[in-house]
Amino acid sequence: MGQFGGAGEKGIGFELDGHLGWARVLVSGDRAGLILLEYYFEGNEFRRLPADYKFAVSSHDGGDTLVFKWKGFTDEVYSVVHSDDPAANPDPSVWPAWPGLQGLSAESPLNRHAVGRPPGSRRFFALVAEPAPPVFYDDLESGPGDWVAIVNDPEGATNWELGTPAASTGPLTGADDSTNAWSTNLGNYGPESDISLRSPVIDLTGIEAAVLSFAAYRDADVEGDRAEISFLDGQGLSPLGRIFELEMGTIDSDFVRQEIEVVPEALGQRIIIEFRFISDSTPDAYSGLTVDNVMVSARPEN
Template identity: 30%
Template sequence: MNRYGGIDGAFYYRWNAVCGESRTCGVDLNEILEGIVRDDEPELVFFYEEDFEDTDGDYTVSGYGARWEWGTPTVWPESAASGDKCWGTDLNGNYSNGADETLTSPVIQLTGVEAGSDLVIEWMQALYIESSSWDNAYVELSLNGGSWMQMWAHTGSTVQVPWELKSYTIESYNDEDIQLRFRITTDGSVTYSGLYIDDVTISESK
C-alpha cells in the first residue's frame, strides 16, 4: 500500500547503453536507480500505526444496536484491507436497523512531533450502505478531549465501495492528544454490510 499522499501508482525508467562493436557493455540497474531522486513523493514519518492483526488496537464499541466486531469478514468485503483482520459493523451480516453505533480509538499520545507540523491521518475503508437520506456513516476526530470534528461522511445514494484509502490533514499540530471514532446511524429498514476499517496511521509529512 502506497503511503505517499494516498496515491497508488507505478513509475518507469528507460535508459540506453551504447557500446563499441568490439567490446561487451553491461548496465548495473542498482547504480542507475541510486542516482535518481524521487521529487514527487514526500517523506512520511509515522507516529501511529495500527493494522489490527495482533490485537483489536484497544478500540471500544458503544451505542445503540452496536454490532462492531474485530476479526475476519465472512461477508462483503470478505477480507481485510491487509492481512487477515480488521474492524467492521458486522463481520458476518448486516448492520442493525435503528442503530447509532460507534467504534472509538484509545487516546493517542504522539511523541517527537515537531510543533506546527501538519499531520496526516489515513485509514483504509470499505463501505456498503443505504442512501444518506436514511443511513449515515462518519469518521470523526477529537483533540485533547474536545468536541468531535468530521473528517469524512457518507453522502448521496446507496453505495458499495471496496477498500480504499482515506485521509485527513491536521494543520499546525500543537502537541494535542488525538482520538478517532467511526460511526453509523440507521433508520428502521433496509441494511447492508456497513462500514469496515483497517490500517489506521498518523504521520508527519517532511
C-alpha cells in the same frame, strides 16, 4: 535528498544523473582538511530545496570536535553518513551512518550533534533524509488493543466488531486479504444504530501537520446511512475542530484508501480518532462500513 556538509565559499554547478545541482567547497587551514558541501537530487519526489536544510559541519577547537547542524522537518528522519573516498563510492545512501547519528528526528530550532574527529586526513559527510515512520499505524492483526467500541443507541442491534467480515454483501476479508478489520457487525448491520469506534491515544506532540489515512469498504444504504470521523481530546474526549463526513453514497467493490487532514485544533497534543456509523430505520442486508489499516503520518509543513 542528500547533502554533503561543511563550510564553503565557492559555488560550483554540476549535473548528476540528469539532475542539476550546485556545490560549495572550502580548503580549510586547520586539520579538517578539504571539506566539501554538495547537494544532489534523486528521482521525482524532490520537495525541498537543499538550502532548506542548512546542513553544516564546523569545528570550534581546531578540528578535535566536529559539530553537525541542520534544520529538520517533522515528516523526515535523518542520518549523518560518511566516507573517506566518495570518488570510489559516490552514492551516500549506501555510506555507513556515523555511530549515534542514525534515524534522528527533527529538533527545534536546529538539530545539533557533536562527535570526535575521525582518524585520517579527510572525511566526507552527508545528511540523508528519509520519510519518518508513521506517528501511528495499526493493521489490526494483533487484536483490539486499546481500541474502544461504543454503542450510543438504545437498541444495540449493531456494534463495531473486530475480525473477518462475513455479511451478505461487502468484504470477506480485511484490506489486502488480511484476517482482521473493524466492521459494523461482522455480519449485516441493524437498523436505527448509532455506534462509535475510538482509537488508542495518539501522540501528536511536536507535529505541525498530519494526515489520517485508512482503508474503508462502504456497503450500506446509500440514502439513509452515514458515517463521520472526528478528532477528540485524548483526555477529556471533547471534539477538536470540524467533523468529517465519510461519503457513503457509494457501494465499494474493494477497500478504498481514504485520507483526511488532521484538523489544526488536534495538532501538538494527544488525541483520539473516532469513527461513527449511523443507520436509518430501514432493515437492510448490507455489511455497512469496514475499516482497516489506520495510519496517522506527519506531512510536510507548508
